[in-house]
Amino acid sequence: MKPILIVDDEAAIAQLIAMTLARMGYTCQMAFDGLKAAELLEKNEYDLVLLDIMLPGADGYELIDFIRPTGIPVIFISAKTTVADRVKGLHLGACDYIVKPFAPEELLARVENVLRLSGRGQALLKAGDVTVDVATRQVKKAGQEVALTPTEYHLLLVLLHNKNIALYRDTLYERVWGRDAELDTRTLDIHIHRLRKKLGWQHMIRTIPRVGYRLEETS
Amino acid sequence: MKLAPKLVLTILLLLGVLLAAGGGWLTKTDFERNFDQARTQNTLAHRRDTYSLQNGLLAKVNDGMLSSQAVVDYGESLGRYVGQQQGGFAVYQNGEALYSSLPGTLGQEAAQRAIDAGEEALLLQKAGQDSYMMMASEVQAAGEEYWLVSAYDVTGVFQAREAKFRELFRLELAALALAGAAAALAVSWMIRPLKKLEKASQAVAAGDYTLSTATKSRDEVGALSRSFDAMTATVRDKVDQMEDTILRQKQFVSAFTHELKTPMTSILGYSDLLRSGEMDPEDQRQAVQYIHREALRLETLSGKLMQLMGLVEQEELTLEPVRLALVLRDTAASLPELAPMLEIQCDPALTVLADRDLLADLVRNLVINAARAQPKDGRVHITAGRTEEGIVLRVADRGRGIPEADLPHITEPFYMVDKSRARAQNGSGMGLALCARIARLHGSELRFTSRLGQGTVVELNLREGTV
Numbered sequence: 001m002k003p004i005l006i007v008d009d010e011a012a013i014a015q016l017i018a019m020t021l022a023r024m025g026y027t028c029q030m031a032f033d034g035l036k037a038a039e040l041l042e043k044n045e046y047d048l049v050l051l052d053i054m055l056p057g058a059d060g061y062e063l064i065d066f067i068r069p070t071g072i073p074v075i076f077i078s079a080k081t082t083v084a085d086r087v088k089g090l091h092l093g094a095c096d097y098i099v100k101p102f103a104p105e106e107l108l109a110r111v112e113n114v115l116r117l118s119g120r121g122q123a124l125l126k127a128g129d130v131t132v133d134v135a136t137r138q139v140k141k142a143g144q145e146v147a148l149t150p151t152e153y154h155l156l157l158v159l160l161h162n163k164n165i166a167l168y169r170d171t172l173y174e175r176v177w178g179r180d181a182e183l184d185t186r187t188l189d190i191h192i193h194r195l196r197k198k199l200g201w202q203h204m205i206r207t208i209p210r211v212g213y214r215l216e217e218t219s
Numbered sequence: 220m221k222l223a224p225k226l227v228l229t230i231l232l233l234l235g236v237l238l239a240a241g242g243g244w245l246t247k248t249d250f251e252r253n254f255d256q257a258r259t260q261n262t263l264a265h266r267r268d269t270y271s272l273q274n275g276l277l278a279k280v281n282d283g284m285l286s287s288q289a290v291v292d293y294g295e296s297l298g299r300y301v302g303q304q305q306g307g308f309a310v311y312q313n314g315e316a317l318y319s320s321l322p323g324t325l326g327q328e329a330a331q332r333a334i335d336a337g338e339e340a341l342l343l344q345k346a347g348q349d350s351y352m353m354m355a356s357e358v359q360a361a362g363e364e365y366w367l368v369s370a371y372d373v374t375g376v377f378q379a380r381e382a383k384f385r386e387l388f389r390l391e392l393a394a395l396a397l398a399g400a401a402a403a404l405a406v407s408w409m410i411r412p413l414k415k416l417e418k419a420s421q422a423v424a425a426g427d428y429t430l431s432t433a434t435k436s437r438d439e440v441g442a443l444s445r446s447f448d449a450m451t452a453t454v455r456d457k458v459d460q461m462e463d464t465i466l467r468q469k470q471f472v473s474a475f476t477h478e479l480k481t482p483m484t485s486i487l488g489y490s491d492l493l494r495s496g497e498m499d500p501e502d503q504r505q506a507v508q509y510i511h512r513e514a515l516r517l518e519t520l521s522g523k524l525m526q527l528m529g530l531v532e533q534e535e536l537t538l539e540p541v542r543l544a545l546v547l548r549d550t551a552a553s554l555p556e557l558a559p560m561l562e563i564q565c566d567p568a569l570t571v572l573a574d575r576d577l578l579a580d581l582v583r584n585l586v587i588n589a590a591r592a593q594p595k596d597g598r599v600h601i602t603a604g605r606t607e608e609g610i611v612l613r614v615a616d617r618g619r620g621i622p623e624a625d626l627p628h629i630t631e632p633f634y635m636v637d638k639s640r641a642r643a644q645n646g647s648g649m650g651l652a653l654c655a656r657i658a659r660l661h662g663s664e665l666r667f668t669s670r671l672g673q674g675t676v677v678e679l680n681l682r683e684g685t686v
Contacts, residue, residue: 009638012485012509019492019502054477056638079480101484104491167496175495211497 002045002120003027004111007037007063008052008077013100017050017077020104021111024161034058038066046072047120048111050098053078053089064092073118075110077102105175108161125160127217130199132160139199146198151176155191159205159215169212222413223406230402231395238394242387250380254373258341261352261371265339268308269356271297272367276360285361287317294318306351306370312363321370325351330368349374412440416447428455474633478520478648482513516645523649527632530577530656538572538661540684543603543610546571549579550586550601557590557599565603571610572684573661581657584650585614585677591644592618592675610681617674626667630655 004021008014009032018028029044031037034057041049049067051074053060064074076089079100086097095114098107116134125132129142137153139146148156155176158167173181173188192213196202206214275297279289294310298320307320309330321330324346333342333353342353351370358365412434422430428451432444489506492498498506544567551558571578582601589599594616602613621629625636633648635641641648651665658665658679669675 010481010485012513013481013488015505015509016485016488016492019506020488054638079477079484081476100480101487104488104495162496165496165498168494171495214496 001027002047003029004048004050005029005031005037005040005044005046006050007031007034007055007060008050009033009055010052013052013077016104017107020107023163023165024108024112025163026111034060034063037063041067041070041072048072048115048118049074050077050111051075051094053080053085061088061092064094068093073114073120075114077107105161125157127160127163127215128201128204130201132156141199148195148198152191152195152198156195156199159195159213163215163217166208166211166214172212222410223403226406227399227402231399234398235391235395238391242391246380246383246387249383250376253376253379257352257371257373257376261369261373262339262341262354264371265354265356265367265369268297268369269358269367272310272365273358273360276358276365280361283361285363287312290317290365294320306372308367308369310358311355311366311368317365321368322346322349322351324349325353325370329353329370330355333368334366343373344370350377409438409440412436412444416440416444419447419451423451423454428452428458471632474648475524478633479517482517482520485513486510486517516647519645520647520649523647523653527649527653527656530653530660533660536574536577536660538574538682538684540570541573541575541578542567543569543571543573543612543681546573546575546579547582547601547603549575550582553579553583554586557586560590560594560597560599561586561601562598563601565601566605569603569605569610570684571681573681574657577657578661578681581654581679582612582614584654588650589614589616589618589675591640591646592616592620594618594674605683608680610683612679612681613676615674615676620671620673620675621667621669622671623669626669629667630665 004026006014006017006028008017008030011030011032014030014032018030021028029040029046031040034055036057037049037051037055038058049063049072051060051063051067053076055063058066060076060078064076067074073095074093075096075098076094077098077100078085078089080086081099086099089097095118096110098110112134125134130146131140132138133140134157139148139153139156155172158172158175169185169188170183173183173185176191177187192205192207196205201215204216206216208214272293275293276285276290279285279293281289290310290312294308295318298307298318307322309319309321310317311330311334314331314334316327316330319330325344326346329342329344329346329351330353332344333340333355336342336355338356339354342355344351344353350373352373353368353370355366355368358367412432415432415434419430419432422428431448431451433448434441434444486509489510493503493506493510544565547563547565551561551563554561586599586601596617598617600613600615602615604611621636625634628634629636630651632652634651635646635648640646655665661679661681663680666678667675668678
């Protein structure tokens with residue numbers, strides 16, 4: 001897979017995006033101004049460009065004109081939130097438009113979507129012999145379809161998005177059940193238990209004492 | 220009813236009444252003159268006839284007697300002589316007509332009335348279409364009393380009057396029509412500025428303040444249109460000002476939210492990463508670092524913003540005489556890390572009218588900017604001196620300079636010539652906005668001169684004060 005190019009003049013935000021994507025196994029390169037980005041685009045090939053609009057050197061609108069002929073999909077990431085700005089970005093040929101501030105999960109979901117739709121990313125999420133087809137929501141273990149409830153499916157996705165990372169129980173719970181749900185980690189434990197049983201993942205989903213759970217995949 | 224028809228109708232009404240009265244009076248006097256003339260003439264004719272009847276009858280008296288036949292004969296001969304086109308006459312005795320050449324339409328009664336009216340009394344008698352003047356006189360012959368009744372046709376006099384009236388009426392109609400047209404033209408010309416004014420006020424009501432009535436006339440309408448123009452000009456200025464203020468507020472808010480969003484994104488994003496699961500220690504350290512730095516940035520931003528807001532609300536400062544050297548010492552003391560760069564030239568005796576803290580703040584911001592421009596000689600020069608326009612304070616550096624295109628904007632809040640460099644140096648984009656506001660509160664203005672690669676000079680005039 002080719003790397004993803006992140007263009008943002010704010011090092012903090014470029015780094016944040018890179019860190020978020022790195023967890024999913026994407027490799028990223030960063031450019032902090034328009035000219036540097038153009039230079040990198042000349043030299044290297046990318047699967048996706050995440051583009052800020054207000055940039056020193058050449059701004060995002062100029063850069064997208066430069067990128068369009070190469071066919072590399074572009075997602076705008078901007079603090080410009082008005083409908084007019086977003087429509088302009090999409091009209092210029094961006095595949096999506098993410099508004100700052102964004103949640104890492106949202107960024108990830110949108111990046112995956114664009115990659116999948118442009119046929120560049122993985123159509124399937126994998127861990128061990130389990131594959132998940134995000135487009136059809138089909139989960140298979142060793143080629144055999146496994147039926148999951150929506151909550152179990154959601155939980156599985158969060159685990160797959162954070163492979164080999166120990167996830168805190170309360171954050172994990174919030175991600176799946178939502179911010180407004182009353183914290184009840186017993187429910188989380190029950191669902192983890194069911195997932196382990198359905199997927200035969202007794203050893204893949206590790207319980208980390210006083211932290212939470214981790215999906216382990218040694219590749 | 221509209222003003223124009225009102226005026227025209229009023230004019231026509233007045234004119235009509237005047238013309239009618241004048242014409243009527245003229246016709247009346249004219250008629251009276253004619254009538255009197257006819258009367259005098261007819262009276263003379265009547266007397267002549269009376270006299271000739273008297274004479275004629277006396278000549279016919281035979282033996283002290285006068286036969287009726289004689290009277291008739293005489294009448295006929297007189298009638299032939301006088302002619303009967305203009306009326307006629309009759310001779311009466313004891314209420315009996317002995318002879319009559321009076322027009323048939325007049326009849327007995329008319330003659331009798333003339334006799335009853337008395338000697339030479341004028342009697343006007345209408346008979347059909349014609350009018351007659353009738354007079355009667357007594358004639359005595361041979362002890363008998365006769366009456367001569369004459370009738371004179373005065374139809375012409377009356378007809379002339381009527382003709383005159385008709386003529387007058389036609390004349391008046393023509394005059395009114397002409398006058399009406401002229402008045403309508405004149406009135407419409409006079410109220411043309413009013414129409415313009417109406418159009419302009421409709422335009423103003425619809426929000427268009429650009430129309431001017433521009434009337435040259437010196438009358439009241441002209442004065443009205445001029446004051447209307449003055450009014451719209453004032454309103455236009457006010458509206459422009461308000462729109463300008465709203466635009467600037469909008470720009471400010473949008474710049475402000477944009478400025479907020481960047482640190483927010485970092486803080487939210489990194490904290491979310493931190494709380495979701497364990498990270499490798501290096502990433503974790505970096506995330507915490509970023510959160511802290513961005514939070515500091517927000518803090519600086521909010522501090523500066525609060526100060527600017529406070530200064531914007533403040534209309535006037537109480538300025539006190541203060542020694543400039545002391546202000547510059549305050550500035551230097553607040554910037555210990557930049558102190559070695561400062562090169563201050565200031566006469567210790569110079570005293571200015573200022574708010575000591577705010578002026579020190581202004582100089583401080585200018586010094587920070589100068590230092591960030593990375594001067595080639597590593598110096599920031601602060602000089603103060605007396606000129607004709609008061610005391611001039613100058614902060615100069617030989618740093619990278621400001622691009623010409625950016626110069627007009629640098630005092631706008633959140634404006635940054637080089638955003639990423641300003642961020643890296645913890646700039647908020649508020650410094651010069653604050654400086655400009657403080658300068659204005661001192662009744663002054665910041666003057667920037669800058670050349671790329673050569674450096675920047677900022678000057679500020681201050682009023683001299685006495686201790």
